Amino acid sequence: MFTLYEFASSGNCYKLRLAMAQLDIPFQRIEKDITRGETRSAEFLAINPNGRIPVLVTPDNRVLPESSAALWYLARDSKLMPEDPFQQAQVLQWMFFEQYNHEPNIATSRYWIHVLGEQEKYAEALAEKQQKGHDALAVMETHLSDRDFFVGRDYSIADIALYAYTHVAGQGGFSLDAYPAIRGWLERVERQPGYVAMEA
Amino acid sequence: MFTLYEFASSGNCYKLRLAMAQLDIPFQRIEKDITRGETRSAEFLAINPNGRIPVLVTPDNRVLPESSAALWYLARDSKLMPEDPFQQAQVLQWMFFEQYNHEPNIATSRYWIHVLGEQEKYAEALAEKQQKGHDALAVMETHLSDRDFFVGRDYSIADIALYAYTHVAGQGGFSLDAYPAIRGWLERVERQPGYVAMEA
Numbered sequence: 001m002f003t004l005y006e007f008a009s010s011g012n013c014y015k016l017r018l019a020m021a022q023l024d025i026p027f028q029r030i031e032k033d034i035t036r037g038e039t040r041s042a043e044f045l046a047i048n049p050n051g052r053i054p055v056l057v058t059p060d061n062r063v064l065p066e067s068s069a070a071l072w073y074l075a076r077d078s079k080l081m082p083e084d085p086f087q088q089a090q091v092l093q094w095m096f097f098e099q100y101n102h103e104p105n106i107a108t109s110r111y112w113i114h115v116l117g118e119q120e121k122y123a124e125a126l127a128e129k130q131q132k133g134h135d136a137l138a139v140m141e142t143h144l145s146d147r148d149f150f151v152g153r154d155y156s157i158a159d160i161a162l163y164a165y166t167h168v169a170g171q172g173g174f175s176l177d178a179y180p181a182i183r184g185w186l187e188r189v190e191r192q193p194g195y196v197a198m199e200a
Numbered sequence: 201m202f203t204l205y206e207f208a209s210s211g212n213c214y215k216l217r218l219a220m221a222q223l224d225i226p227f228q229r230i231e232k233d234i235t236r237g238e239t240r241s242a243e244f245l246a247i248n249p250n251g252r253i254p255v256l257v258t259p260d261n262r263v264l265p266e267s268s269a270a271l272w273y274l275a276r277d278s279k280l281m282p283e284d285p286f287q288q289a290q291v292l293q294w295m296f297f298e299q300y301n302h303e304p305n306i307a308t309s310r311y312w313i314h315v316l317g318e319q320e321k322y323a324e325a326l327a328e329k330q331q332k333g334h335d336a337l338a339v340m341e342t343h344l345s346d347r348d349f350f351v352g353r354d355y356s357i358a359d360i361a362l363y364a365y366t367h368v369a370g371q372g373g374f375s376l377d378a379y380p381a382i383r384g385w386l387e388r389v390e391r392q393p394g395y396v397a398m399e400a
Contacts, residue, residue, distance in 0.1 A: 050297065050339050062286055066293040073289035086262055089273035092292075093266040097250065100299050139250050 002027035003057040005047065007034045009115055009200035011107055011164035012067040013054040018160055019074050022194035035116065068095045068161060075157045082152050090151045094158040097139070098165075105133035107165040110172030119173075126173060133174050137182065140166070144181035148188055155192050163189045168198065202227035203257040205247065207234045209315055209400035211307055211364035212267040213254040218360055219274050222394035235316065268295045268361060275357045282352050290351045294358040297339070298365075305333035307365040310372030319373075326373060333374050337382065340366070344381035348388055355392050363389045368398065 002020065004027050006013035020027050032038040032053055040051045048055045048065040056070035057063050064070050072092070075081045082088055109129050112122040119126065140162065143150065150158040167186050169176055176183055189195070202220070204227050206213035220227050232238040232253055240251045248255045248265040256270035257263050264270050272292070275281045282288055309329050312322040319326065340362065343350065350358040367386050369376055376383055389395070 049342050050301065058286070064286075064289055064293060066296040068296045069289050069293035072292050073286065076285060085276060086258070086264075086273065088276075089264055089269050092272050093264060093269035096266040096268045096296070096299055099296055100304075101250065104300075104304065142249050 001059055003030060004028070005030050005032055005044075005055040005057070006053050007032055007039075009198075010034070010053060011110075011168065011198065012103070014198045015067050015157075015160050015164045016054055016056060016070055016074070018164070018196055019071055019080060019157060021196045022192065023074060023078055023080065024194075025074060068099060071095070071157045071161060080155070080157045080160070082154065082156060084152070087152050091156050091158040094150045095161045097136070098161045101132070101139070102136040102162065103165060105129040105136060106169050106172050106174055108172075109133065109174070110165065110168060113173055114168075114171035130173070133169075133172070137166075137169070137174065137176070137179055141179045141181050144185050148185070155189065159185075159189055164198070201259055203230060204228070205230050205232055205244075205255040205257070206253050207232055207239075209398075210234070210253060211310075211368065211398065212303070214398045215267050215357075215360050215364045216254055216256060216270055216274070218364070218396055219271055219280060219357060221396045222392065223274060223278055223280065224394070225274060268299060271295070271357045271361060280355070280357045280360070282354065282356060284352070287352050291356050291358040294350045295361045297336070298361045301332070301339070302336040302362065303365060305329040305336060306369050306372050306374055308372075309333065309374070310365065310368060313373055314368075314371035330373070333369075333372070337366075337369070337374065337376070337379055341379045341381050344385050348385070355389065359385075359389055364398070 002025060004013065004016055006016070006029055008031060032044060034053065038044065039053055045051055047063060050065055052065060054067050054070065055063060055065045056073070064073060082091065109126050112126060113119045149155050150162065163186065166182060202225060204213065204216055206229055208231060232244060234253060238244065239253055245251055247263060250265055252265065254267050254270065255263060255265045256273070264273060282291065309326055312326060313319045349355050350362065363386065366382060
């Protein structure tokens, strides 16, 4: 069975839980509380020297950090991955966009406000992230204005990767009021077979 | 023929030039000076709404932003990609690590200091990026302590992705003196067939 080292309120970990639910892949969960430094212990650094969750461990005990790499591994040759190689590259394009332009702004703001409850402590940094986060949302809004999902015609791990922190953007101080195409897409994602909600 | 929209002193663009040189893929280059806002023009935003280089355009005119996605597309089924699916996921693991933990610290510092020449203007932000950049280098040093390349036994696009900004880390104020395993790996990368140097 797969093992997922994770933190329940992390969107990066939720991406893998959602994909495994939709692919009917059984897995066990091991919680590591990042707010208590549990991913920086000597024991955990032996699993992932980068000290981050999620980490996916395969049934034959191979260890894979990085949520997007683990998503790709789980979804390759599945209904969550297009068959065409160029569309596969576009899936990666949006997953790299998510990790570079979206997550460091929207997820980090959500972490400070919603998970740590330290909005005032991080007020200055939060203000800096507003513009960059909205820039990322605007790129998504434009792209979704004439299509149902991010790549091709079908739901894929590109949608899972972007859904995880977009649907809780409000918890990071990002209103989605100005993004009707994004809101329609969130509803389409939530109607996919096997959809499971985030937990925290 | 492939077309590469790029900025010559960008390491993200160099990754694609190096891979295409090593894969004997002919391409034409179109320079966009990011210091003059040339990737934020209406003309360029029609090519990449995210306003960033590189953008790879295929011979049949399909457009692919994101350096790492383009690297994956060019290198799939080539000598620069391992055959084993788990190792392919590990290649992506290191490419996502590069874009999340390495590039935003080391490349951004290099951009402020070396490309823009504005070290004093960005002094405070540069100081913040020192620790995170060295954290990323330390993860690389540990990983390379008992292997020649990042994934499996062979040189791959994971090495290209990490080489681009590591070999010019000094231009961003990051000394590699404390990282002998990284320095040995840089030399191995530079001995690979078809290696071409960065230009600026």
